[in-house]
Amino acid sequence: MVDLKASVESAAPGPKARRGERGSLWYDAWLELRGRVVFWISMAILLLACAMAAFPSLFARFGPNDDCNLRMSKKGPGGGALFGYDLQGCDYWSQIVHGTRASVLIGIAVTVFALLIAVLLGLVGGYYGGALDAIIARVTDVFFGIPFVLGATVVLVAFPGHGIWAMTAVLVLLGWTTMTRLMRGQVIAVRDSDYVQAARALGAGDLRIMVKHILPNAIAPVFVVAMLNIGNVISGEATLDYLGVGLQYPDVSWGLQLNVAQSFFAEYPHLLLFPALFLTATVLSFLMLGDVVRDALDPKLR
């Protein structure tokens, strides 16, 4: 993973990185990304999803669980309702728009927290090694061994009435291990490089070496996995909602809509189709984004 080009480059510049200048790993990646159609498509979908999550009232006709009419229950698309009506007779389009927030927020929040943990533990463990590293590695193994669905279910059932932030905490608890392992491996791979030894010879402290020299050269693959992780977290959250142990009514989320749809989808396919479509499009965009960024960051493929 340590490519010679990146190592030479970060060895050369002084304290001020030549950000934005031609030749840095990230700038080259941006030049590469700019020309990829997939990049722009996924960015467009993700911007739309983020806009829906931040300002649902701009898109939805009604508020969450508002203006519902039981007589319209499960009616298919037609008339004023583009996506038809849900089980409670609420406008399905509005409900789905309001469901965006839970997925996007949890996906991003879980990944940001998990990434912070991964960077911290990975840097400390990988750089210092020894007993501390051994403890971090074993604790990671322990959490890695907990089955996701069962572990999450045990915790969530014990705390009924959990909202978005409790869900986030549980998903972080079960989801920080993969990135931590990767980060640790990356740090170990670069910690003995020439430029790190050069920095040490020049009298740089541990913190400075870790933050200025190791981190920038170790983070790229972890960053890619983080992007893919957002998609996986969204999928996992929806699975917990679908199983009935995640968010609960009156919260609105795609997973909950799919949970309701499972009993009726044979006769009313729109109940399953539309939330699944939104969920898939969002997850797919994060995955495609991660993929193109990975390709752009990997000089071997150029």
Place this chain on the structure above:
Amino acid sequence: MRYAVQRLLQAVPVFVATTFLIYAMVWALPGDPILALAGDKPLPENVLQTLRDHYHLNDPLIVQYGLYMAGVFLRGDLGETFTGQKVSELLTDRWTVTAQLAVTAWVFELVVGIGLGVLAALRRGRLADTAVLAGTTFVIAVPVFVVGYTAQILLGLNLGLFPTAGTDEGWPVSYLLPGMVLGSFGLAYVARLTRASVVENLRADYVRTATAKGMRRSRVIGRHALRNSLIPVVTYLGVDFGNLMAGAVVTEGIFNLPGIGQQVFQSIQLQEGPVVVGVTTLLVMIFILANLLVDLLYGVLDPRIRRG
């Protein structure tokens, strides 16, 4: 050999800590299972005490855990439910269902996943490659329960290719469709991992050398490139077997297969702690064993790891 012993010694504390964590999660979290057992009418205090003593609920957590693990390893006893049934008896039939399902999914992942990955790598940049890449990304993005319902309706109900639910037709017929659904996610990963790995190895010097020596292409790929490419794939497949067993809850629910997933899910909601702990302990054991086997296999495939 030293490597094997070292790995084994590392696995033991991980097993103890993971199972203890699960044990603590199940028993120490809010909610009194004994009170829940009684329902609306409160039990007399002495009955409550007897029940708590019987399940060691008055001892400190670590003692409870110690007693439980001693039971598991010395007597093969996974404890009993609050209604007095042996957990191991409750699970015997269900284990076979889930194991059959997981094995079906795993074989599907292995064969089709590696096949597609190698195909895509050899046709890199052409139609087959693009199709595999797009298809696998899509499969990873669609949640497994949506895949499940769609497959059930289209392939089971409308086309009648597979039985839609239940285990009436036995293994393998009843397990084919659920196995494919359960394995779809892992299949996509295996295919992508294989592709990336083979593509990288095809560029390696030793492949060029082998070709230059005049070796047939099939032999260059099969003997040289593939052997090295499969190392990360083997790792993933090993880790994934545990995931398949533990992640079968959703698939079992959709296809109405009476496996451990459904059992443990019900037990969690009913706060039947003994069943939850019993099943998860066994799952963690399988998971850690699979990882251990992979690490040992890794040493066989790549001598650098064994000697390094």
